[in-house]
Amino acid sequence: MGKFFERPLVPDDLDRVEGKEKVTGTASYAAEYDVPGVHYGVLVNSSIAKGKISTLNTREAERSPGVVAVVTHLNRPKIPFWDNPPEQQDNKRVEGQEFRVFFDDTIYFDRQPIALVIADTFERATYAASLVKATYKKESPSTNIKNNLDKALTAKQAQDYSRGDKDALKSAPVKIEAQYTTPFQVHNPMETHAATVVWDAPDKVTVYNKTQATKIAQQDIMRTFGLKAENVIVHSPYVGGAFGSSSRVWPEEMAALIGAKKSGKPVKVMLRRDEAFNMVGYRPTSVQRISIGAQSDGTMTGINHEAFGSTSQYEKFAERIVDPTKALYNCANVSTSYRLVPLDMSTPCWTRGPGETSGSFALESAVDELSYALKMDPLELRLKNFAEKDPDNGKPWSSNYLKECYESGAKKFGWKNRNPQPKSMQKDGWLLGMGMAAGIYHAGRSPATVSATLRSNGTLLVQTSVADTGPGSATIMTQIAAEAMSIDVRKVEFQWGHSTLPPAPGQFGSQTTASTGSGVYDAVKALQKKIAGMLSGKQGWAFSGLPVEDISFADEMIVDKNGDKVSYDDALKELSVKEIKAEFESKPTEEREQYSGYSFAAHFVEVLVHPETKMVKMNRVVCAVDAGRVINKKTAASQVYGSMVWGTGIALMEEGILDHRYGRYVNNDFANYHIPVNADICHVDVLFTDKPDPILDPMGAKGLGEIGLVGFAAAVANAVYHATGKRVRDLPITLDKLL
Amino acid sequence: MIAFDYVRPNSAKAAVDAITKDASAQFIAGGSNLVDLMKHGVVAPQKLVDISRLPLNSIEQSGNNIRIGALCLNSEVAEHALIKEKLPLLAQALNAGASPQIRNMATVGGNMLQRTRCTYFYDLAMPCNKRQPGSGCGALKGYNRMHAIFGASNSCIAVHPSDMCVALAALDATVIVAGSKGERKISFVDFHRLPGDTPEKDTHLQKGELITAVEIPVNDGFAKHSLYTKVRDRASYAFALVSVAAALDLQNNTIQHVRLAAGGVAHKPWRLMAAEKYLKGKSPTESNFKAAAEAAMSAAKGYGYNDFKLTLLPNTIIHTLKTIAGV
């Protein structure tokens, strides 16, 4: 099969390297570090969504047993970067002014932290927090996107886009036009956000947190407190899910940092579930209008996609909501616009498939609607408009096996058995619907630095600061290192998730394997070169004076052209060194610029809808995915299962609901914010094309973390339409919308 | 910390005494609802009287009645052979509620007295007449998708969230309570109350009264033809949008007796008397079921987000009756 991992040294279904620690409970998460003298910080949150704090009474809380400090905007320590901000601020995470906890008396969002109560036990801190009393000067909040479209702004990274003729679709013989909406969705990782902070010295701090990027956390903390990089140590090896919600530093870290500074104690802050809804990011709500025109043979002649997404009043968070529309179909005339609607909420943030997930719901629903208008099979319509090269910039694809995904997915699913007529199929007295949709997600790669060290006990140590928030990156890095080095995978020790390790990009954008994986590969190659150079430089033995190209690494041996061999440990002995280390910064090649890199997916979904109660049941799913070469079959399939589960939630039940009169969440718990339970999930077949991408990185892998979610909700909505004849354009598809 | 006393009396009488003496004392059984309410600050009893180990946990038949002790666990009742055979409707309703873990903690008495799930009731920053009389009803003009379509008032449109109670209302159960003045019986349909101007009161139970058991008359016809349908936003572990408990005593293609109750639609489990009256003596046909559902809905009223229940409930009634009758 020409696999990257052919050799038995590196199985392509390696179990998670950190699996045992996780399932036996020895893996420490952010709130679980045993820090001597640790105190517990509990937040007090505002009961209004907009206005000013008039009075804040902390006296009773301060007198409560066990309390060591109550921090508010009135008594917090000075924070250099906030109190004396530099004129020029670069490196902002989001355009605008980041949220500064306990900064002043302004309330920007509901349940904004207004105080941190620190006590010797969690229970005492919780009780004392209930004694803090605030009064407010309330203003009326705006949290409803639909009522505020007229206040929309343009963000720097979200410029209008147009190719070809904007008006082309006006004259199209077949045309559809519709508005779609998606609600707030909250990441809700199993582990809520937490931070444990120890100030080792006035200018030196250790932070145990939950982050997708220890380096970003380190930078933001050092900048805020005016510290040296080496004096900010961030540990986050184990992360209980993040999905984008740990891509920047949030109030729990800042509150713990400020609280620990103020109290002189190590402080731990862990958010409750209800606090994790409007403080640590979420997927913004969207309103989208799409029109598509086509000739009667199905050739798309024009697409227009206008999107509005919500943001906060203090930052302009823009995602990639119209990106799939630019690249998925071979259509000459495409225009998109994207506006941000500021609401009295906290700033949204990257959320798995950020933008693409909401945008593809609209696009792929609209394409389905077009197929009915054309009386054409939706799969055939997609094939008809398949883009042989990137229609956005004319570049060739680095690789694109979407057609193969369509074909293998349709075959496995039995798409040909579908009666095209809506409401025509039944099973066990339920209405049966089949729907499909496509997904596209850009394949990114960023610079990553990795060090590789061959040690005298014959093991290979590989280090980089990358996070593993759950996808299995540590396992994949271990496999890549073993393969590149030609060493038994059990002899590789991979260290990650600490800011003290060489810099790697954050774990987001589905680029960890391509970026850090390449870094691992290149670091190992650099190490091999260094070893070869040392062997050749040593006098008086087989390898002396050989050009390094003639020295290779195979089957855990160093070999020269003449067949002379030496094992790794013997090589170190010969060289009289304990270890040999190489560090390498790996970057995308220039060749890459000439290509357009994307992952692709085709989703096929079968639903059952109860004819009277309209309850919707997922019955069968096939996801066919082109994510380049699959490095680990297990973790790869798990990524797609996870996408399908979240996609089911997005399609059928997830919705952050606010009472707009108060700008306040009314369903910020798991009883009311529904995510799928086991009984909601059906059988899923995951098919990988498993063909290497020749351009993007040495392994031939493309991103896999998000592609499974792109288009999925539309496939469900399209299946529901096929079952019922009812088009639901406002997610989630709860049964009341089908009655 | 919020300090409270905790006592564990070893007889029902001692439990009643402990409560009667202390205005802010409360019974605790499984704790699966009460502890949540205490954590949220919705209630703050100064004394908890733990009744969970009182010997009120047997299930037995005497004559035509099955008696279930108030401290039987929801899971025990649902799995009990006698219940599965004679009162399958009750077993189904119990299994439709919560999750296996919660059913293993929850007791029959606690289930009856669980409070509403209205979010305005739980959130101390919101108005709620049930939690804080006179503060207003947040749900009336707010987010009321889960709320009542029957018997609500301008003070409160919350619903009683129990599944079990819908079956008990349909099955004409009787609640047995012990108080300082001795024992009394309350018919199940009169146990819970409508909100009126005093939504802070969920039931007609008097302060200090302990539920000791429920009694349910057995009807073999009903046992053969009954069904609990729960319609919810996901396949499990969600409260009912609406639910229907139905039982038919069918003889010679005629409905001799019928019981219908709905959940998720009122401040109490809602017996659909008008529909029952319509169906009695009629044949089990789809058109009769439709007419009965229509009769059931005559007093219904939506509040905006819950308007869909005005369609969903009759659909669910019809579906449930059709399934039972096999038409």
Ligand SMILES: Cc1cc2nc3c(=O)[nH]c(=O)nc-3n(C[C@H](O)[C@H](O)[C@H](O)COP(=O)(O)OP(=O)(O)OC[C@H]3O[C@@H](n4cnc5c(N)ncnc54)[C@H](O)[C@@H]3O)c2cc1C
């Ligand atoms: C996540 C979750 C999901 C749930 N989903 C559902 C669902 O889908 N359907 C459903 O029906 N229920 C559901 N429930 C509610 C569950 O059924 C109740 O919490 C449970 O039945 C309460 O029983 P308990 O014994 O734990 O009561 P407790 O919490 O101990 O007590 C509840 C109340 O009853 C009083 N009390 C208890 N026993 C007696 C007695 N014998 N006499 C007098 N007073 C008494 C207590 O003082 C207290 O006021 C859910 C609960 C949770 C937490």
